[in-house]
Amino acid sequence: MELLKRTQKRKESALAILAELELLAKWNRIGQAHLVGATAYDLLVDYDIDIETFSVSPNAAEAMTMLSDLTRHPKVIELKYRNYMETPFNGYYFKIQYQNSPSEIWNIDMWLFSQTRNGPVSRDLVAPMNKVLTTESRQCILSIKEDLLQKNISLPSIYVYQAVLDNDIRCTEDFLVWIEQQDVNIQTGWRPS
Template sequence: MGDILQTAKEIQKKAWSVIEETGVVKHWTSIGATINLVGSLKTGLMINNRDIDFHIYTNPFKLSDSFLAVSRFAENKRIKTISYTNLLEDEDKCIEWHAFYDDQDGNSWQIDMIHILNGSFYVDYFENVAERISKVLTNETREAILRIKNAIPIDKKVMSILIYQSVIEGGVRSLEAFWRWMEQNPNEGIVTWVP
């Protein structure tokens, strides 16, 4: 068990240094935004997928502010690409920014910055999900989640929340059992499961 936990600890330490090196928090707070860490780094369940997730709020919401924060963030020479998706008219009611940062060791990190409209159903939603997951984790479920996540090939996209649900709610403890669970529990779109 110690090896998988140590591996997770090391990648999470590096993730925190990426946050610091990019100045992502500073750039968003410079426009008056509240920026919240969500996802696997927040829950301590990051292992092999270098993906850092933030949910961001401004009041009032101004699209120009979103572009201003990202333009400052983009000045970092290690930021290689940034994509933008406008979902303000969709269910999500947000702007999605996906940036790719190359660290000093040649690893690529994805930094997701989701700027959410104040009227969105998802305001503070995933912050609550991360908090609930953190509260219900045991040593056994943490290890099972990390082992399953680590065994999934990087090029195979699986939403982490489905792994968490399968382990915490479904009692899954292996990659093979997780694939069976996925077949029995198909899911598309935004997953709204909360433990």
């Protein structure tokens, strides 16, 4: 249960940061914003927040203008932008680093997509994940994710979710064997079965 308490505490911090920076309200001015990823599933082990925004006409300059006032915030230590329109991601990427304390730096990853974007998006995973997650599966996922973080192994979390929920993986050692058979260099459209 300690894992669940830690992730809940991190989620409370994540939501407080989002409210302080008014990020969802800002993104909702230019499209439809969605909190996605580990924060949305209550599976947060690292200081990481993910947002996807879908717009009729995505405009990177408009998004940077909207975010620019955050450069004056004393806890925002970095703001980045990258154009991924000509890649399989087919979107604009923005990143904020927020320093809550010297040892607690949050990465806030934000994507701006067209409403007509083809391909997998995290927004479509939130409801199916929250429908199938149980206390037991959450604990298994959190345990594996914490082990990977401690071992400094960086892999997309979606593979941990897939391993636990669809392949009955229950420990890090079994996950590391299973992941060897996966192509982690492609975008996956996996959804829990």
